[in-house]
Amino acid sequence: MLRIKNLVVDHGAIRALHGVSISIEKGQLAAVIGANGAGKTTLLRTLSGLNKASDGSATWGDLNILHSKPESLVRHGISHVSEGKSVIPELTVAENLDLGALWRRNRKEAAQSKREVVELFPRLGERLSQRADSLSGGERQMLAIGRSMMSKPQLLLLDEPSLGLAPLVIEQIFQSIRDLTTAMGLTVLLVEQNAMGALKIADIGIVLNLGSIAASGSAAALRDDPAVRAAYLGF
Amino acid sequence: MFEFVNTLLIGITAGSIYSLMAIAIVLVWRSTRVVNFAAGGIALASTFVGATILETTGSFWIALPVAMLAGAALSAFIEYFFLRPLLHRSGERTQEIFLPIIATLGILGVMKALLHFIYGEKIGVISPPLSDKGFIVSGESIALSPLRLMILGIVLVLMIGLTLIFQRTNLGLSLRAASFAPEISRLSGIRVDLIRTLGWAISGAAGATAGILQTVNGSGSVTPEAFEFSLLLVFGFVAAVIGGIESLIGAVIGGLTLGIILAIILMYVGGSLVFFSAFLILILVLLLRPHGIIGVKGGRRA
Ligand SMILES: Nc1ncnc2c1ncn2[C@@H]1O[C@H](COP(=O)(O)OP(=O)(O)O)[C@@H](O)[C@H]1O
Ligand SMILES: [Mg+2]
Numbered sequence: 001m002l003r004i005k006n007l008v009v010d011h012g013a014i015r016a017l018h019g020v021s022i023s024i025e026k027g028q029l030a031a032v033i034g035a036n037g038a039g040k041t042t043l044l045r046t047l048s049g050l051n052k053a054s055d056g057s058a059t060w061g062d063l064n065i066l067h068s069k070p071e072s073l074v075r076h077g078i079s080h081v082s083e084g085k086s087v088i089p090e091l092t093v094a095e096n097l098d099l100g101a102l103w104r105r106n107r108k109e110a111a112q113s114k115r116e117v118v119e120l121f122p123r124l125g126e127r128l129s130q131r132a133d134s135l136s137g138g139e140r141q142m143l144a145i146g147r148s149m150m151s152k153p154q155l156l157l158l159d160e161p162s163l164g165l166a167p168l169v170i171e172q173i174f175q176s177i178r179d180l181t182t183a184m185g186l187t188v189l190l191v192e193q194n195a196m197g198a199l200k201i202a203d204i205g206i207v208l209n210l211g212s213i214a215a216s217g218s219a220a221a222l223r224d225d226p227a228v229r230a231a232y233l234g235f
Numbered sequence: 236m237f238e239f240v241n242t243l244l245i246g247i248t249a250g251s252i253y254s255l256m257a258i259a260i261v262l263v264w265r266s267t268r269v270v271n272f273a274a275g276g277i278a279l280a281s282t283f284v285g286a287t288i289l290e291t292t293g294s295f296w297i298a299l300p301v302a303m304l305a306g307a308a309l310s311a312f313i314e315y316f317f318l319r320p321l322l323h324r325s326g327e328r329t330q331e332i333f334l335p336i337i338a339t340l341g342i343l344g345v346m347k348a349l350l351h352f353i354y355g356e357k358i359g360v361i362s363p364p365l366s367d368k369g370f371i372v373s374g375e376s377i378a379l380s381p382l383r384l385m386i387l388g389i390v391l392v393l394m395i396g397l398t399l400i401f402q403r404t405n406l407g408l409s410l411r412a413a414s415f416a417p418e419i420s421r422l423s424g425i426r427v428d429l430i431r432t433l434g435w436a437i438s439g440a441a442g443a444t445a446g447i448l449q450t451v452n453g454s455g456s457v458t459p460e461a462f463e464f465s466l467l468l469v470f471g472f473v474a475a476v477i478g479g480i481e482s483l484i485g486a487v488i489g490g491l492t493l494g495i496i497l498a499i500i501l502m503y504v505g506g507s508l509v510f511f512s513a514f515l516i517l518i519l520v521l522l523l524r525p526h527g528i529i530g531v532k533g534g535r536r537a
Binding site: 048050069070071074075079080081082086087088089090091095098099100102103147150151 | 405408409411412415416418419420421422423424425426427
């Protein structure tokens, strides 16, 4: 389980997170929603080791995840798909996927992961030898998630997978994320501005506002709470 | 016609050596975004190592790989102890962008001074392992000699080896990914710092080979102030820029183009204009094709 306690993160003089505490049980899909600038990206980047925390703690099982490097957290099952279709456009689809499993010693298992990803996203399987910059926005997001799955993660950190995608594609991506979580027994921290879409697939929801938690609870309860709807969901 | 073919042969041989130097520069640029003037010093020091090994073992074929290893080690050392701390500290501020460039210039100066201190007035000799007498074609000696053939062969083997490493191996995939997108690579589990050091090491080996070949193709000897090495560094940079500074294939095309043009100028215009012409080509490329002759704007090539 993921336990975040009083997490404080600064970007120079700007405090982005003011003591955030979040608990997620194993196998849960948690949606962190909030407007642009709320601190969602900062939260994920700190959990994956890209940003430094100023105060607080975060543990995944027995593992203390603050003060670790991203490349070693991956080896402990924590995988972060960063904001904005995080693929490498100059590489082929197959190379982007392979990249996620290069660190794995067991090549047979890595090949097995690749078969699973291609099964999950058949569109990627048809385009393995194409450069990633030839893919559509939705396919790139699939590739980014697929690369992350290549590292056989237990905790998946997803930063706005719906960003810049068409409504129909967003629905597909959200559905894939829900299916993945259940099928693989993943724990997922999904960060989204698309609050309604994220709360529909999530088990629990957390509303982040200007670096602090404004509300949290079961996703269904948050969706139905009139105060939360009016103040943070905008519908 | 005969004279022109000879000029081409001379140009291609010299150009293949510039290509190697350009590859050394491109590899460092791609892996760490550093303009590496120290590449000239690394090539020079490795050539001295090669000369020493040649002196003790008498074998060029032992001296060359040892010099390559020395170049790789030296280059990795410089990255690890000087550039890495500097790059970790430097940010976006303008004055800090110049820090790595000034650092590599400084390292070049220090290396030359050290070589001078160690070797004094002694010169390093790399005697060619093969004859530099041209083959005879229909009664006339042409500019292609066993030595030139060997130089072309070594460069070709290294190019093929590098291409295979970059395109077919996991290390190559890591090297390309880390240079294109360091953050995504780290999130994928690549130890980007280590991969960068390896990129510098491969660059050092390429530079060492360029230094040895430049020496056997020229006077056969080397001093800490060797003008041939200043030329090698400058021509390597020009070749890298012609090729678009991002691409290994570009570096090869840039090196060969430069070698051939300079050989033609040397033959038909005059030796005094060679250096000037190299800079003229550099300026023309920067003005007309800032992304290199094969470069595509915004599109980087693996
Ligand atoms: N690298 C940075 N340097 C300075 N300020 C930053 C940086 N990244 C984010 N911030 C600031 O931190 C706050 C939170 O940003 P972010 O985590 O990107 O929010 P979100 O992902 O929810 O849009 C914002 O005020 C933003 O301007
Ligand atoms: Mg964000």
